[in-house]
Amino acid sequence: xxxxxxxxxxxxxxxxxxxxxxxxxxxxxxxxxxxxxxxxxxxxxxxxxxxxxxxxxxxxxxxxxxxxxxxxxxxxxxxxxxxxxxxxxxxxxxxxxxxxxxxxxxxxxxxxxxxxxxxxxxxxxxxxxxxxxxxxxxxxxxxxxxxxxxxxxxxxxxxxxxxxxxxxxxxxxxxxxxxxxxxxxxxxxxxxxxxxxxxxxxxxxxxxxxxxxxxxxxxxxxxxxxxxxxxxxxxxxxxxxxxxxxxxxxxxxxxxxxxxxxxxxxxxxxxxxxxxxxxxxxxxxxxxxxxxxxxxxxxxxxxxxxxxxxxxxxxxxxxxxxxxxxxxxxxxxxxxxxxxxxxxx
Numbered sequence: 389x390x391x392x393x394x395x396x397x398x399x400x401x402x403x404x405x406x407x408x409x410x411x412x413x414x415x416x417x418x419x420x421x422x423x424x425x426x427x428x429x430x431x432x433x434x435x436x437x438x439x440x441x442x443x444x445x446x447x448x449x450x451x452x453x454x455x456x457x458x459x460x461x462x463x464x465x466x467x468x469x470x471x472x473x474x475x476x477x478x479x480x481x482x483x484x485x486x487x488x489x490x491x492x493x494x495x496x497x498x499x500x501x502x503x504x505x506x507x508x509x510x511x512x513x514x515x516x517x518x519x520x521x522x523x524x525x526x527x528x529x530x531x532x533x534x535x536x537x538x539x540x541x542x543x544x545x546x547x548x549x550x551x552x553x554x555x556x557x558x559x560x561x562x563x564x565x566x567x568x569x570x571x572x573x574x575x576x577x578x579x580x581x582x583x584x585x586x587x588x589x590x591x592x593x594x595x596x597x598x599x600x601x602x603x604x605x606x607x608x609x610x611x612x613x614x615x616x617x618x619x620x621x622x623x624x625x626x627x628x629x630x631x632x633x634x635x636x637x638x639x640x641x642x643x644x645x646x647x648x649x650x651x652x653x654x655x656x657x658x659x660x661x662x663x664x665x666x667x668x669x670x671x672x673x674x675x676x677x678x679x680x681x682x683x684x685x686x687x688x689x690x691x692x693x694x695x696x697x698x699x700x701x702x703x704x705x706x707x708x709x710x711x712x713x714x715x716x717x718x719x720x721x722x723x724x725x726x727x728x729x730x731x732x733x
Contacts, residue, residue, distance in 0.1 A: 403728050405611075406435050407444070407464065408585070411489060415448055415461035436462070444468045444488065464489050469727075471528040472515055472568075473719035476550065477535040477575035478601065481511060485518040486720040488528075490585060492713070494518055504552030512565045519566070529569030530562060531723040533578045533715045535602065539619060543572045549601050571726050575715050576622060577613045580606025582718030583676045586711050595672045596714075597624065597662060600679035603641040605662075607670075613722075627665050629658075637662060645681055655688050660695040663707065667700055678710030 409424050410416055416424075422432040439445040446465045450458040466489035475482040484495040496514040500507035519527065536548030543559045563570045580596035587594065596606040605622035607614045615621050625638025640658055644650055659677065666672055677684050689707045696705050 402435055403439065404725050406432070406439065407488075407724070408611075410445060410462055410464055414463040416463075417459035417461055419459060421462065442468070466491060468526065469528050469724070470522055470526050471720050471723040471727075472518055472530040473716050473723065474511060474515075474530065474532040475575070475715050475719070476511075476532050476553075477715065479550065481507070482716065483511060483514045483518065484716050485522070486716065488720075488724055490717050490720050492716065494521065500550065502551070504550065504556060508556065508558075508561060512562070515562075515566055519568075527568055528723055528727040529571065530566065531571045531573065531578075531719040531726075532558065532562070533575040533719050534558070534572060535575050535600075535604070537620065537623075538572060538574060545572075569727070571723060573613075573719070573722055574604070574606070574622075576604035576606040577615070578606070578718035578722055579678055579710070579714040580608050580622075580676075580718065581613055581721050582714030582716065583678070583710060584608045584611070585717055585721050586714070587674070589674070591674050593670070593672045594674045594676065595622075595663075595666050595670070596710075597659070597675065597677045598679045599641070599677060599681040599684070601681065603638050603681075605666075607672075609670075624662050624666075627662060629661060641681075650682060652685070652688055652691075655682055655684070656691045656695065659688070659692045659707075660699075663692060663696050663705065664699060667696060667703075667705060673703075673705050675705060675707040676710050676714075677707065678714060684709055 405425065409421055413424065418429060418432050422429050425432065436445060443465055445462055447460040448463050450460060466487040469488045471486055473484050473486055479500040481498040481500060482495060483498065485493045487493060496517065498507065498510040498514055515530065534545060534548055534553065536545055538545045545554045545558065548554055559570045559572050576596060576598045579598060580594065583596055584594050592611050594608040598604040603625045605624040607622045625636060627637040629635045629637045629640045637658065644654055644658065663675055689709065692707055693705060697703060
């Protein structure tokens with residue numbers, strides 16, 4: 389169901405829904421866009437006006453006539469606005485310049501040292517290099533993906549795989565050094581959003597399981613990141629795995645990473661436990677598994693699908709491996725979403 393509503397409060401959300409549909413189906417006519425969004429032509433025209441005025445959306449070639457004048461087709465001007473996204477989820481940091489069509493223009497790397505501030509200075513230098521290559525008037529800002537737990541309201545990082553990161557006011561530090569808006573978000577949440585943007589199937593809900601240095605999850609509900617009441621939705625590491633002795637899924641995963649000969653059965657059991665808990669609680673049917681902590685094969689995923697079907701009323705779920713760079717894609721999508729709320733149309 390479309391999220392387009394007649395409310396100025398939801399304007400920025402509505403604009404992003406429009407941009408997402410154009411991005412997915414471009415070039416597309418206004419009539420076809422209205423049909424996909426399940427709204428009238430006048431609503432689409434009203435929503436498109438600020439995007440066309442800002443030249444984010446442009447009218448290009450003529451479409452095929454269905455009896456009258458051929459319609460103009462819409463597409464996103466990928467270079468209209470740009471952003472810098474940072475994958476700070478491991479000690480090898482990626483810093484990328486991306487456009488609003490979620491395409492990577494340039495990417496650099498930084499190896500973090502023991503001193504967190506030395507590492508942050510390197511990130512700032514690489515970001516400044518990227519900024520020097522563009523017109524700053526087109527820059528939306530920066531989105532940083534971090535591994536660990538953070539407060540989404542304050543941006544304060546309470547724990548992270550990166551030593552010392554919890555002692556830094558990261559958003560303030562980068563904003564002061566680069567003089568651009570900065571947003572911080574959990575890497576699993578951003579990976580979930582990135583995978584959602586790449587999905588071929590029409591769905592509103594999805595769960596992303598990250599199996600890297602640590603175990604994490606990101607939840608998409610009604611096409612947006614779902615955080616829960618305190619911002620910690622998706623913390624699947626706390627799911628109970630055994631009761632005697634008591635063991636969580638996170639505990640079991642940490643043990644798995646230390647095994648020299650990890651069996652497929654171990655991975656299937658762990659993933660099946662996670663997926664069954666999520667399905668039973670949320671009735672989500674689309675899952676994506678990413679990360680480089682363990683080798684996830686198609687055979688493993690097929691076994692998980694069968695296990696869940698056998699133990700949940702015979703219902704099917706779909707689980708697949710992650711695509712390339714979902715965290716960067718999700719970070720840029722998140723940056724666009726946040727920035728739309730601050731655009732002065």
